[in-house]
Amino acid sequence: MGWGAVLEAKDIGVLRGERVVFTGLSLSISPGEAILLTGANGAGKSTLLRVLAGLVPVAEGEILWHGAPALADRVAHAARLRYLAHAEALKPGLTAAENLLFWSRRWGGDIAAALAAVDLSALAELPARLLSAGQKRRLALARLALAPVPLWLLDEPSVGLDAASIARFGTLLAAHRARGGAVVAATHVPLPLPDAREFRLAPPLEDAE
Numbered sequence: 001m002g003w004g005a006v007l008e009a010k011d012i013g014v015l016r017g018e019r020v021v022f023t024g025l026s027l028s029i030s031p032g033e034a035i036l037l038t039g040a041n042g043a044g045k046s047t048l049l050r051v052l053a054g055l056v057p058v059a060e061g062e063i064l065w066h067g068a069p070a071l072a073d074r075v076a077h078a079a080r081l082r083y084l085a086h087a088e089a090l091k092p093g094l095t096a097a098e099n100l101l102f103w104s105r106r107w108g109g110d111i112a113a114a115l116a117a118v119d120l121s122a123l124a125e126l127p128a129r130l131l132s133a134g135q136k137r138r139l140a141l142a143r144l145a146l147a148p149v150p151l152w153l154l155d156e157p158s159v160g161l162d163a164a165s166i167a168r169f170g171t172l173l174a175a176h177r178a179r180g181g182a183v184v185a186a187t188h189v190p191l192p193l194p195d196a197r198e199f200r201l202a203p204p205l206e207d208a209e
Contacts, residue, residue, distance in 0.1 A: 008026075036197070046086070052081075055083070082152050084144065118168060133160045141169060
């Protein structure tokens with residue numbers, strides 16, 4: 001399955017209060033491509049992901065999808081991407097399977113297959129509050145395996161994962177890209193994304209030394 005979609009940020013600027021996070025930033029991503037957002041803390045990596053997801057407004061510039069304004073229909077934009085933040089966004093009192101059920105009701109997808117993709121099948125009926133930090137991260141990543149979409153926006157996705165879990169995550173990423181999916185990931189460490197393009201964000205001028 002392939003998508004002809006391209007996401008593009010054109011000369012965007014973002015403010016946080018009175019502070020300029022970045023300005024004049026342009027970025028485009030093609031189907032099957034992976035971009036690694038790098039840079040020092042405070043450079044705006046997480047903010048850029050939230051901008052691309054439509055969660056943070058731009059002060060200038062525009063976000064395009066297929067060359068058309070991406071955020072003219074925010075519901076449609078949200079449906080064509082998965083945004084994975086630092087927080088796992090799990091309900092601690094629900095089991096691993098029940099946490100995925102919430103998302104599968106919105107997106108569709110096979111819960112059992114998603115749990116298997118992150119090696120959590122044996123823990124499907126365990127409340128999320130009893131999972132280790134690494135297991136919680138894997139459960140968050142399982143949402144990516146529920147139903148295919150054109151774009152994944154990932155904020156430090158490998159935090160808390162051991163080597164075996166990172167390898168399984170690499171399999172998920174490869175399958176997504178093979179069917180035309182694109183990935184934009186903020187990271188401080190290497191990710192299993194062969195041929196990824198690095199996009200380094202510099203801190204705003206007032207923060208630079």
